[in-house]
Amino acid sequence: MPRALVVGSQEHKELFCHFFTETHLTFDPAAIVWPEIDEDSHKCLQSLPVWNEAVATERMTTCTIQTWAPFETDPLIRHAVVLQGYEEARHAAIIQGLTQHYGIPVTIPPPPQPPADAEWAFLRMGYSECFDAFFTFALFAIARDSGFFPAPLVEKFEPVMQEEARHILFFVNWEAYRQANSALWQRPRHVWRGVLGRVAQVWQRLQSALAARGDQHFTMHGHQAINMAITPRGFLERCLAENAQRMQRYDPRLLRPRLMPSLAQALCKVLR
Numbered sequence: 001m002p003r004a005l006v007v008g009s010q011e012h013k014e015l016f017c018h019f020f021t022e023t024h025l026t027f028d029p030a031a032i033v034w035p036e037i038d039e040d041s042h043k044c045l046q047s048l049p050v051w052n053e054a055v056a057t058e059r060m061t062t063c064t065i066q067t068w069a070p071f072e073t074d075p076l077i078r079h080a081v082v083l084q085g086y087e088e089a090r091h092a093a094i095i096q097g098l099t100q101h102y103g104i105p106v107t108i109p110p111p112p113q114p115p116a117d118a119e120w121a122f123l124r125m126g127y128s129e130c131f132d133a134f135f136t137f138a139l140f141a142i143a144r145d146s147g148f149f150p151a152p153l154v155e156k157f158e159p160v161m162q163e164e165a166r167h168i169l170f171f172v173n174w175e176a177y178r179q180a181n182s183a184l185w186q187r188p189r190h191v192w193r194g195v196l197g198r199v200a201q202v203w204q205r206l207q208s209a210l211a212a213r214g215d216q217h218f219t220m221h222g223h224q225a226i227n228m229a230i231t232p233r234g235f236l237e238r239c240l241a242e243n244a245q246r247m248q249r250y251d252p253r254l255l256r257p258r259l260m261p262s263l264a265q266a267l268c269k270v271l272r
Helices: 010-022 039-047 051-071 075-101 118-146 151-180 187-210 218-226 232-247 259-270
Strands: none
Touching: 010 075, 010 151, 051 075, 051 118, 075 151, 118 151, 118 232, 118 259, 151 232, 232 259
């Protein structure tokens, strides 16, 4: 069993930064050869109401990361953050390449404006990715196993799903490291911003789930479009399983996201 890791130590920083850079995959989105798919699969792709939002989200995420990167004073961490920004920009390019190849109309939004508060925007982005990825991993697996997406197309997006797992793993370790190394007078502010960011994400998702007319989030729209024949408890159990499978590939000493798995486990105990 690996020895315990001191959160906030030099060893911790080197572990979560090196893990991130060493697991980076090198490929060019423009070189992706998109598979030919049948008419039904083509109609399924076109019916998904997620493409505009997906492109806009990836572009905004890229802008947020690129805005925050210069504020990172540690060269090792800054290098990893810049790499994350590159990967998010590549995700947007992959989605754009897919929609162009299959003739899916997408409105490309104007370049996003850099956030005024780079730190708060980066924190909100990280919490949002932790929430959305927890559900998206399961949605992707269900769509894959059900044949909603043809297998050759699923293979093209598998690296993207795993990159998202890397991103949230890097984020939770970065946040813990930063809090541990902040000055005592700064810690209440960091803790408060962390709590506020998490509460904001919970509230946003509750509003999305309760809104009668739906919302514009990829996860919610993906759930509606795939039309899963699964109970709420079954879906949460699938979320837990897929999340664990994605995370188990990496060093067990790295901190894992805890809020969504803990909430899902609690809900599974009361749902039939």
